[in-house]
Amino acid sequence: xxxxxxxxxxxxxxxxxxxxxxxxxxxxxxxxxxxxxxxxxxxxxxxxxxxxxxxxxxxxxxxxxxxxxxxxxxxxxxxxxxxxxxxxxxxxxxxxxxxxxxxxxxxxxxxxxxxxxxxxxxxxxxxxxxxxxxxxxxxxxxxxxxxxxxxxxxxxxxxxxxxxxxxxxxxxxxxxxxxxxxxx
Numbered sequence: 001x002x003x004x005x006x007x008x009x010x011x012x013x014x015x016x017x018x019x020x021x022x023x024x025x026x027x028x029x030x031x032x033x034x035x036x037x038x039x040x041x042x043x044x045x046x047x048x049x050x051x052x053x054x055x056x057x058x059x060x061x062x063x064x065x066x067x068x069x070x071x072x073x074x075x076x077x078x079x080x081x082x083x084x085x086x087x088x089x090x091x092x093x094x095x096x097x098x099x100x101x102x103x104x105x106x107x108x109x110x111x112x113x114x115x116x117x118x119x120x121x122x123x124x125x126x127x128x129x130x131x132x133x134x135x136x137x138x139x140x141x142x143x144x145x146x147x148x149x150x151x152x153x154x155x156x157x158x159x160x161x162x163x164x165x166x167x168x169x170x171x172x173x174x175x176x177x178x179x180x181x182x183x184x
Contacts, residue, residue, distance in 0.1 A: 019057055026072050027053075030079050037083035048086060052079040125175040133168035140165050 030052055034045035055078050056063055062074050126134055139150040140161065147165075151158040 018063075019053060022056060022063070022071070022075075023053055026075050029072065030075060033076055034079055034083055037080065038086075044086065048079060048082050051082050055082075121176060122172075125172050128175055129168055129171055133164050133171065136161055136164040137168040137172075 027049060030049045031045055034048045034052075035042065038044040038048065052075055056071070056075060063071050126137065129137065135154065136150060139145045139153060140147065145153065147158045147161050150161045154161070
């Protein structure tokens with residue numbers, strides 16, 4: 001068997017020109033169906049059109065069946081099944097990496113060592129605060145308490161909690177100049 005012909009048990013061979021005619025006659029409807037099934041992904045739809053034609057090449061008996069007027073229903077069924085199989089295969093695998101532009105615009109996360117070093121810097125900076133500022137900062141920013149909860153826990157008015165938090169952050173900005181964007 002060569003790449004150009006397929007041996008058929010009863011009819012001989014299917015020539016390349018027959019497959020080219022098949023592609024000319026049914027290629028556009030196949031592509032339109034597959035484009036819809038692939039959610040507009042042109043490259044995947046083109047690949048599936050080629051795979052459908054490969055299946056037609058592998059099964060010349062379906063192309064020469066006298067039981068129906070056109071091979072288009074058979075081709076559309078094969079194409080639909082291939083699209084379903086491709087979608088299932090993609091869902092079973094992890095997501096594919098997108099194009100380079102998406103990677104360039106992705107947010108860069110610091111690695112573990114950088115986060116650990118930053119945490120140590122912040123801890124040392126917090127130690128430089130007055131005890132009143134430190135306790136407000138710890139309650140509001142590190143433990144996630146609301147202003148009202150911190151005011152109740154410390155026994156001070158909510159306005160005092162707000163002003164102490166403001167001045168504590170201001171002092172941290174002076175001590176941690178490289179982290180100012182993170183403290184806003």
